[in-house]
Amino acid sequence: MKSEIEVFREFTRKKGLRNTPERETIIKEIFATHDHFDVDELYLRLKNKKKKISKPSIYRLIPHLLESGLIQEAYFEDGHFHYEHIYGHEHHCHLRCLRCGKTIEFQEKPLEKLEGKLAEEYDFSVTGHKLEVFGFCPQCKVDPHVAKVEDAGDPRRQR
């Protein structure tokens, strides 16, 4: 199987883009852990490793990573998107706690069938889907007054 770096090289070649060490550094960091990430976190992770990558370079790369299928948007929270690398992974969906943000990944079968049905019924060319299931995790449903896990920042949405 091709590495994510090779996939991106092919993508740039095909699209007339250019590959750079900065971009490969970012991609490597994205695939270094399985964590979801946002731009700021990614920027700080790189900074901590003494990689001098500017935020605009990250912002500029993200649309290409989405288009090349290396990453996808995982969810929108705290005023910005959180992403995850998906190349080399099975498609999965998220079950999220509305209170503490705890996220569980799960596979779903029924949706493959649904895509086909929708494609036929509405004459769409279906390329994918995004399913989020919301609720309260075991801790949060039992004791809704306990301190929030992610405290210091309410799950308030802002830009």
Added chain:
Amino acid sequence: MKSEIEVFREFTRKKGLRNTPERETIIKEIFATHDHFDVDELYLRLKNKKKKISKPSIYRLIPHLLESGLIQEAYFEDGHFHYEHIYGHEHHCHLRCLRCGKTIEFQEKPLEKLEGKLAEEYDFSVTGHKLEVFGFCPQCKVDPHVAKVEDAGDPRRQR
């Protein structure tokens, strides 16, 4: 069945909030059409009807409308959320064209079962889900070089 206004009155009473004519004006406008809306569109619709409601009042109301179950986020596009009223409507999901924004609504059965399964498997209290299916509509998949619908004017979103 209670009206959306009555639902909101009960909500404010229960939460120690206050109801105001501004809030009822906003809610009535949201339920006046079945269109998806964003804050700016809603503000302009009210303005056109000579209702003097400030944008902050709309922004401040939205979290309450979400919490009371009168509206929900439909999708995030062009840098902001688009909402839809849901009180009095069956739950539905969206099939969206990635190119022109055309949106089709559909009902899905398999997901009710999925919610129950997830609740049991992960001990979550599941409160809801959001499913978006993406692809290209009949027009956009056939001739991907035709002018975008959005270029002509505002894309007619339907419920």
Added chain:
DNA sequence: GTCATTGTTGAAAGTGATTATCAATATTCT
């Protein structure tokens, strides 16, 4: 390898949706 072309970079400034501030006002409760 050299060279021309042109995409990319980082710093800085700009954009725009959303939120905070605050004094005036209005709602709710007693």
Added chain:
DNA sequence: AGAATATTGATAATCACTTTCAACAATGAC
């Protein structure tokens, strides 16, 4: 009515993200 306090609109602030631009560097042709 009167006290308590939530809401309003105008305004300023915030902050995620984009644009600008000059220096730089990846790519491909020769």
